Amino acid sequence: MKMDKVETTTCCIVGGGPAGIFLGFLLARAGVPVVVLEKHADFLRDFRGDTIHPSTLELMNELGLLDQVLEITDFRAEQLYVNFEGRSIAGPTFAHLPTKCKFIGFVPQWDFLTLLSEQGRKFDTFDLRMNTHASDVIREHGKVVGVRCESPDGEYTIRADLVVAADGRSSTLRAATNQQVIEDGVPIDALWFRLDRPAEDDGHTLAWFRDGHMLVTIPRRTHYQVAMIIRKGGFDAIKQRGLNHFRETIGVVCPSLKQVAEGLGDWKDVKLLTVQVNHLPKWYEDGLLFIGDAAHAMSPMGGVGINVAIQDAVAAANLLTEPLRSGSLATKHLQAVQTRREPAARKTQHWQVRMHAMLFGGNTSPDQAILVPWYAKIGAWLFAPILRRLAGKYIGMGFQPEHVESKRASTSDQPD
Known part of the structure; x- marks a missing residue:
């Protein structure tokens, strides 16, 4: 029987998104020797999240990387605007x-991940493997001790003191380990597409509501990444009305996009993003930790x-660096990560669910219009100054901002 090639490391991170790359770098x-596995050959995906908030920019400042991040920032917004009717x-x-x-x-995520991975590669302890898929975990005596990998060079095994699943809302390791996922229920999906940016548009209006429709416009240097928010299950009905009707709707909701919407030439240019809000009751088991969307989409x-x-x-790095470095990692350390981060994650999800309910209500009909209720409009008008600051605080900083506490291994190995 042919034996798998076996490699060893201290920490194996599955998933090369923001959580995985950031943790690997830290x-x-x-x-700490770390291997990061990313199943794709590159980071180029159109519909990754691109908004880097003040909390994350502060972390980059703490790491001495803020100037590099600002160089790849397409657009800055000190205040966001919403257009109602x-x-x-x-x-x-x-x-x-x-x-x-x-x-x-607004930073293209592929540029952000490339920056972090380039900084990580300055350390001998950082090993990023692209085009490598973790298909399953390896267990011994009930403990996760590694993962099985598939790459263009063949299949092999990586043994590790800790496996971190940072592989997103469609987590392979979450499915492979039969984790219980609790769905909070979301009444919407999003249709993503790209449009040229009109020359006269300043980019500061992020959301547009009109005639029961909602658009989100994310500015980039040369174009907008646009999301049309729709009722769950409503895409087929939209396609039946035809692409001309879709383009007309865009122009009605956001008049500045009316002309550039004509450049939308085929339904293949419109991608359906299935929106999810869910979480794991338990983020860990012996030898395995879930973070990011794998723990709470x-x-x-x-x-x-x-x-x-x-x-x-950041919290995982703060809490796990010393146990990993000393070889004393125990399940209690993984539990501490969940204890630290779960309240903030769940508060954020509860806020999102409440906003969904306010904007989209309990009606799940795909044809139901998206209407902002009268009481929300009055409340927003009466308490606007307070709400702007509160929204800025919780969107910009989150419910539990973290700071980098893990120390550099040696000054000679620091990034430039």
Whole structure:
């Protein structure tokens, strides 16, 4: 019988998204040998989250990488605006936050991940393997001791003191280990597509509501990444009405996009994003830890997902570096990560679910219009200054901002 090739490391991270790459970088920086597995050959995916919030920019400042991040930032927003039925309304403001960067940065996620991986590779303890899929875990005496990998070079095994599942809402390791997933229920999905940015548009209006429709416009240097929020199950009915009707709807909801919407030439350019909000009751078992969307999938509401995932990574590095480095890692250390991060993750999800209920109600009919209720409009008008600051605080900083506590292994190995 042919034996698998076997490799060993201290920590094996499955998933090369923000949580996985950030955790891998922090552990390697602290001298912990780490292998990060990313199943794709590159980071180029159109529909990753791109909003880097002040909490994450503060972390980059702590790591001495802020200037590099700002260089790849497409757009900065000190305040966001929402357009209701043709009227622009000031939304969350970040000017009051206790951070160096008092704005949201729109950063293409592939550029952000490339930056982090390049910084990680400056450490001998960082090993990023692209185009490598972790298909299953390996157990001995009930403990997870590694993963089985598939790559273009063949199948092999990586044994590790700790396996971290950071492989997103469709986590392979979550399915392979039969984890219980609790769904919170979401009444919406999103249709993602790309449009040219009109020359006269300033990019600060993020959401548009009109005639029962909602658009989200995410600015990049040369174009908009646009999301049309729809009722769950409503895409087929939209396609039946035809692409011309879809383009007309875009122009009605956001008049500045009317002309550029004509460039949308085929339904293949419109991608359905199935929105999920769910969580694991338990993020860990002996030898295995789940973080980011693998532990708690977020809605796109507020653009907080990438930032919450990074906060998970920082907390995990703070709590696990010394046990991993000393060889004393125990299940209690993994439990401590969940204890630290779960309250913030669940508060964020509860806020998202409440916002979904307010905007989209309990009606699950795919044809039901999206209407902002009258009491929400009155409340927003009466308490606008307070709500702008509160929204800016919780969107910009999250419910539990983290700070880098893990130390560099040696000054000679620091990134430039």
